[in-house]
Amino acid sequence: MLTTLAWTLPQWQSAYHNGTTPDHLLSALVGHLDPQDPAWISIATPDQLSQQLVELALKLEQSSGDISRLPLYGVPFAVKDNIDVAGFPTTAACPAYAYKPKADAHTVALLKAAGAIVVGKTNLDQFATGLVGTRSPYGAVPNSFKPEYISGGSSSGSASTVARGLVPFSLGTDTAGSGRVPASLNNIIGLKGTCGAMSIRGVVPACRSLDVVSIFALTLDDASMVFELAAQYDAAEAYSRQAPTARPNSFSQGPRLGIPASPQFYGDSVSADAWESTLAQWSDLDVELVPIDFSPFSELAALLYDGPWVAERHAAVEIFMRDHGSEMNPVVRGIIEQAKKFSATDAFKAEYRRAELRRTIEQIMAPLSGLLVPSAPTFPTLADLLEEPVNRNSELGTYTNFVNLADMCALAIPAGFRSDGLPFGVTLIGRAWHDKALQTLAQQWLATQTLTLGATNQSVPASTPISPEVAPGYLRVAVVG
Amino acid sequence: MLTTLAWTLPQWQSAYHNGTTPDHLLSALVGHLDPQDPAWISIATPDQLSQQLVELALKLEQSSGDISRLPLYGVPFAVKDNIDVAGFPTTAACPAYAYKPKADAHTVALLKAAGAIVVGKTNLDQFATGLVGTRSPYGAVPNSFKPEYISGGSSSGSASTVARGLVPFSLGTDTAGSGRVPASLNNIIGLKGTCGAMSIRGVVPACRSLDVVSIFALTLDDASMVFELAAQYDAAEAYSRQAPTARPNSFSQGPRLGIPASPQFYGDSVSADAWESTLAQWSDLDVELVPIDFSPFSELAALLYDGPWVAERHAAVEIFMRDHGSEMNPVVRGIIEQAKKFSATDAFKAEYRRAELRRTIEQIMAPLSGLLVPSAPTFPTLADLLEEPVNRNSELGTYTNFVNLADMCALAIPAGFRSDGLPFGVTLIGRAWHDKALQTLAQQWLATQTLTLGATNQSVPASTPISPEVAPGYLRVAVVG
Numbered sequence: 001m002l003t004t005l006a007w008t009l010p011q012w013q014s015a016y017h018n019g020t021t022p023d024h025l026l027s028a029l030v031g032h033l034d035p036q037d038p039a040w041i042s043i044a045t046p047d048q049l050s051q052q053l054v055e056l057a058l059k060l061e062q063s064s065g066d067i068s069r070l071p072l073y074g075v076p077f078a079v080k081d082n083i084d085v086a087g088f089p090t091t092a093a094c095p096a097y098a099y100k101p102k103a104d105a106h107t108v109a110l111l112k113a114a115g116a117i118v119v120g121k122t123n124l125d126q127f128a129t130g131l132v133g134t135r136s137p138y139g140a141v142p143n144s145f146k147p148e149y150i151s152g153g154s155s156s157g158s159a160s161t162v163a164r165g166l167v168p169f170s171l172g173t174d175t176a177g178s179g180r181v182p183a184s185l186n187n188i189i190g191l192k193g194t195c196g197a198m199s200i201r202g203v204v205p206a207c208r209s210l211d212v213v214s215i216f217a218l219t220l221d222d223a224s225m226v227f228e229l230a231a232q233y234d235a236a237e238a239y240s241r242q243a244p245t246a247r248p249n250s251f252s253q254g255p256r257l258g259i260p261a262s263p264q265f266y267g268d269s270v271s272a273d274a275w276e277s278t279l280a281q282w283s284d285l286d287v288e289l290v291p292i293d294f295s296p297f298s299e300l301a302a303l304l305y306d307g308p309w310v311a312e313r314h315a316a317v318e319i320f321m322r323d324h325g326s327e328m329n330p331v332v333r334g335i336i337e338q339a340k341k342f343s344a345t346d347a348f349k350a351e352y353r354r355a356e357l358r359r360t361i362e363q364i365m366a367p368l369s370g371l372l373v374p375s376a377p378t379f380p381t382l383a384d385l386l387e388e389p390v391n392r393n394s395e396l397g398t399y400t401n402f403v404n405l406a407d408m409c410a411l412a413i414p415a416g417f418r419s420d421g422l423p424f425g426v427t428l429i430g431r432a433w434h435d436k437a438l439q440t441l442a443q444q445w446l447a448t449q450t451l452t453l454g455a456t457n458q459s460v461p462a463s464t465p466i467s468p469e470v471a472p473g474y475l476r477v478a479v480v481g
Numbered sequence: 482m483l484t485t486l487a488w489t490l491p492q493w494q495s496a497y498h499n500g501t502t503p504d505h506l507l508s509a510l511v512g513h514l515d516p517q518d519p520a521w522i523s524i525a526t527p528d529q530l531s532q533q534l535v536e537l538a539l540k541l542e543q544s545s546g547d548i549s550r551l552p553l554y555g556v557p558f559a560v561k562d563n564i565d566v567a568g569f570p571t572t573a574a575c576p577a578y579a580y581k582p583k584a585d586a587h588t589v590a591l592l593k594a595a596g597a598i599v600v601g602k603t604n605l606d607q608f609a610t611g612l613v614g615t616r617s618p619y620g621a622v623p624n625s626f627k628p629e630y631i632s633g634g635s636s637s638g639s640a641s642t643v644a645r646g647l648v649p650f651s652l653g654t655d656t657a658g659s660g661r662v663p664a665s666l667n668n669i670i671g672l673k674g675t676c677g678a679m680s681i682r683g684v685v686p687a688c689r690s691l692d693v694v695s696i697f698a699l700t701l702d703d704a705s706m707v708f709e710l711a712a713q714y715d716a717a718e719a720y721s722r723q724a725p726t727a728r729p730n731s732f733s734q735g736p737r738l739g740i741p742a743s744p745q746f747y748g749d750s751v752s753a754d755a756w757e758s759t760l761a762q763w764s765d766l767d768v769e770l771v772p773i774d775f776s777p778f779s780e781l782a783a784l785l786y787d788g789p790w791v792a793e794r795h796a797a798v799e800i801f802m803r804d805h806g807s808e809m810n811p812v813v814r815g816i817i818e819q820a821k822k823f824s825a826t827d828a829f830k831a832e833y834r835r836a837e838l839r840r841t842i843e844q845i846m847a848p849l850s851g852l853l854v855p856s857a858p859t860f861p862t863l864a865d866l867l868e869e870p871v872n873r874n875s876e877l878g879t880y881t882n883f884v885n886l887a888d889m890c891a892l893a894i895p896a897g898f899r900s901d902g903l904p905f906g907v908t909l910i911g912r913a914w915h916d917k918a919l920q921t922l923a924q925q926w927l928a929t930q931t932l933t934l935g936a937t938n939q940s941v942p943a944s945t946p947i948s949p950e951v952a953p954g955y956l957r958v959a960v961v962g
Contacts, residue, residue, distance in 0.1 A: 311826040342826075
C-alpha cells in the first residue's frame with residue numbers, strides 16, 4: 001500500500017521536516033498511480049517529475065535551504081485537464097483539441113512557487129460542460145464510494161484523486177458547480193472562492209466571464225492554505241480582481257443563514273432526509289437558520305444553462321467546433337450548439353434579467369450572513385445518466401448554478417452520510433470576498449462532526465485553525481516542523 | 482424680453498427670497514416659450530404648470546413655509562423627452578412610440594421633491610441614437626450660436642434651452658456622449674456622473690447597461706448642486722449603485738492629466754488650434770499634462786457603435802420596431818437594425834474585449850488623476866450631416882464613446898471659442914465616483930476663464946464654491962437668502 005495515502009498537508013510537511021526527500025516519496029507515489037484509472041488523463045512521466053524536482057531543489061537553494069519558506073515543499077497535487085501545466089498536454093477531455101502549453105496557468109505557477117509538484121492531469125466533463133463526470137472520451141469517473149454512482153463533475157478526476165487520498169489537494173474549475181458537486185459526492189472539501197480571486201489565466205474557458213479555479217482537499221485547513229497561496233491578483237488577466245483591503249475573517253456571533261424554504265430534491269427522499277438531519281445538527285450550533293424564498297436564486301440558476309450564457313461556451317470553442325464537431329462528445333456538442341439560437345439582443349436581455357435578480361438577491365441577503373444549501377439535491381447512478389444525460393445533469397446544479405452569476409463565494413463541505421451510505425454535503429454561500437468568513441464558520445461545523453478523509457476510511461485529524469493574523473502557510477510549516 | 486433669461490440658481494433663489502412667487506415668474510416663462518422652437522417637444526400647459534405649483538405649495542407647507550428647505554424652490558427645468566415626467570407624454574422623439582407615463586422618472590421625482598418645476602420636454606436624436614441633434618421628426622435643433630451648425634445630440638433640446646438661458650438647468654441622457662457633445666457645442670456645462678449614480682428608472686433605454694442621466698447647466702455650481710440632489714441610490718433600479726462611503730472631493734496637489742498623444746480632429750484645423758491654445762492655458766494651472774497612447778480608448782469607443790452593444794438599442798425597441806419600423810427615423814432604424822447581425826457569441830466576445838481594454842486602461846490610468854480631452858473633435862454644419870449622416874456622427878464620439886464602457890465619470894466644460902466664433906469645450910474624465918474631484922478641478926480652470934453664460938452674452942457670475950463638508954443645496958440657499 002502507498003505510504004502517503006490520505007496524507008494531509010501537515011503530514012507531508014512533517015515527513016520532509018523529518019528528512020525524507022521529495023524524490024523518494026513522489027517517485028513512489030507516481031509509480032503507484034494507475035494509467036487505467038479514469039480519473040487521470042495524464043500522469044507525470046519520470047522526466048516530468050524529475051524536472052519539477054530539479055526546479056524545486058533550485059527554489060530551496062534560493063530559500064537558503066529552509067523548507068519552511070516553501071509552504072508546499074514537495075507536496076503533490078493534481079490539476080484538472082483544462083488548466084495548463086507546462087510540459088503536459090491540455091486536452092479539456094477532447095483529444096482532438098489537445099495542445100501543449102508553454103506556460104503554467106497562473107494558479108499552477110503560484111503553487112509550484114510554494115513548492116508543490118504536479119503529479120498528473122485529471123479527467124473532466126469535456127470542456128467543463130457538465131456536473132456529472134461521465135461526458136469524457138477518457139471514460140466516466142466512478143464515485144469513490146460506490147462505483148455504480150457518478151463522481152459528479154465537471155472536475156471529476158480532481159475530486160476522485162483527492163477523495164481516494166492519492167493527493168492531498170487538487171485544482172478544479174467551477175463555473176456552474178463543477179468544484180462543489182463532485183466534492184459533495186466524494187466527501188471532500190470543495191472551495192470555490194470569490195470570482196476573480198484566483199486568476200483564470202491559462203484555463204480553457206467554459207464561460208470566461210464566470211469561470212473560477214477551485215480547490216479540492218481532504219481537510220478544510222488544507223483547502224484554506226492552498227487558497228491563501230493561490231488567490232493572488234493577476235494584472236494580466238482581465239477578470240482577475242483586486243481583493244478589497246478589508247475582508248471579514250468571520251461572521252458576527254450567531255450568524256443568520258438563509259436556507260431554502262421549500263428545498264427541491266426531485267424525488268430523492270434519501271437526500272431530503274440527509275438534509276433534514278443536517279439542519280437539525282446545524283441548529284445545535286450558534287447559528288440562526290432562516291427559511292427564505294429561493295425562487296430568485298432558482299431563476300438565476302436556470303439562466304446559466306437555459307439562457308444565452310451557453311454562448312460563452314460557444315465563444316470558447318467556436319472555430320474548433322466548426323472544424324472538429326464530430327470529434328466532440330455528442331451531449332456536450334449538443335449543449336454548446338444551443339448557443340446558435342441566441343442573438344446579441346437575447347444576451348443583453350438576459351444580462352438585464354441577471355442584474356434585476358442580483359438586486360433582488362442583494363435584498364434577500366441584506367439581513368443574512370450567508371446561505372446554507374445542499375451541495376447537490378440528488379445522487380444519480382451512471383445508469384441514470386445514460387438514460388437521461390441532460391435533465392439529471394441540470395438537477396444537480398440546483399444549488400450551485402446561480403452562485404457565480406450572483407458574484408458570491410461558496411464552500412462545499414462534508415455533512416455525513418445518507419442512509420444508503422453515500423456521502424452527503426452542504427454548501428455555505430457568502431457575498432463576494434467573504435471566503436475566510438465561510439471557512440471559519442465551516443470549521444465550527446466540521447468540529448462537531450465525526451468525519452473520514454474522503455473515501456479513505458481514515459479519520460480527519462483535529463484542526464489546527466489558521467490564525468488570520470499570520471500568513472498561514474508559513475506559520476503552519478513552523479508548527480509541524 | 483424675458484425677465485428670468487439666463488438666471489442661474491442663485492438668482493432664482495434670490496428672487497423667491499425677496500418675495501416673488503413661482504406662479505408669477507413661471508407663468509411668464511412658460512408663456513414666453515415658443516411651440517415652434519425645435520428644442521421643445523412639449524411645453525407645460527397652463528394646467529400642467531398650475532398642478533405642479535399646487536404640489537409645490539403643499540411641499541412648502543410641509544416644510545413649515547421655509548423655502549430654504551426646498552433648495553430648488555420654484556426653479557424651472559427642462560427634461561429630455563426620453564425621461565418620464567408624469568402627465569407629459571414621453572415620445573423619445575418618435576411620435577408613434579409615445580406613451581403617457583404614470584410616474585416621474587426617479588431623478589425627476591427627486592428634483593421635484595427639492596422644489597423644481599418641469600416647464601417642458603425637449604427634443605433629441607430619436608431613441609437617443611445619435612450625437613448630432615438632427616435625427617428627429619420634431620426637427621433639427623440649430624446650434625445656439627450659429628443656426629447653420631448642429632446643436633449636437635442626442636440631448637439637443639436640453640442643451641439648447643439651457644444655452645439660450647430659458648432654463649437654468651435641464652436633464653439629458655448620456656450613453657455615448659449625448660450629454661457632453663451638445664454641452665460643448667453650446668458653451669455650457671455637461672455633467673455625466675458615474676454610471677449608476679443617478680438612477681435610470683423611468684428612462685427609455687438606449688443601452689440600458691450603459692445609460693446615464695446627465696445634467697446641463699449654465700454654471701458648474703448649478704450643475705454640481707443638481708447632481709448632489711439627483712444622485713441618490715435607487716433600490717428599485719438594477720443598475721443603480723450605492724456610492725462608496727469614501728469619495729475624493731479633490732485630486733492631490735498638481736494633478737496629472739492624461740491627454741491624447743496624437744489627438745484626432747478629422748481635418749478640422751480650427752478645432753485642433755482651439756485644443757492647442759486650451760492646452761497652453763491648462764499648463765498655466767498647477768496641472769501636469771501627460772501625453773498618452775489613446776488607442777485603447779479609441780478601440781473601446783469603436784466597440785460601442787460598431788460592436789454588439791447596438792443590440793442593447795434593439796432590445797429596447799424590438800417589438801416597436803417590428804410593428805412600426807416605417808415610422809422611425811430611417812438613419813436611426815438603419816443603425817438599430819445592425820443589431821441583427823450580432824449573435825450572443827459575438828456579444829460575449831466583445832464583452833471579453835471590453836474587459837481586456839478596461840484592464841489596459843486601468844494600467845494607463847494608474848499614474849494619472851484623470852484625462853483631459855476635447856469634448857468633440859469637429860463642429861459639423863447641418864448640411865454636413867445631410868451629406869454624411871453616419872460618419873460625421875461617429876467622429877463626434879471620439880472622446881466620449883468609451884467613457885461609460887470604461888466605467889468612468891466625465892464633466893464637459895467650456896473652454897473659450899474657436900477662431901470662427903463657435904464655442905470650444907473640453908472634458909475632464911475620471912475613475913468612477915470621482916465626480917466631485919472633477920468638479921473641483923474644473924472650477925479651478927473656469928476661474929481662469931472669461932466666460933459667458935451659454936449663448937446669452939451674459940457673463941458668468943463669480944463662483945461661490947460649495948463646501949464639501951456641508952450638504953450643498955441647503956447651505957447655498959441660506960447664503961443667498
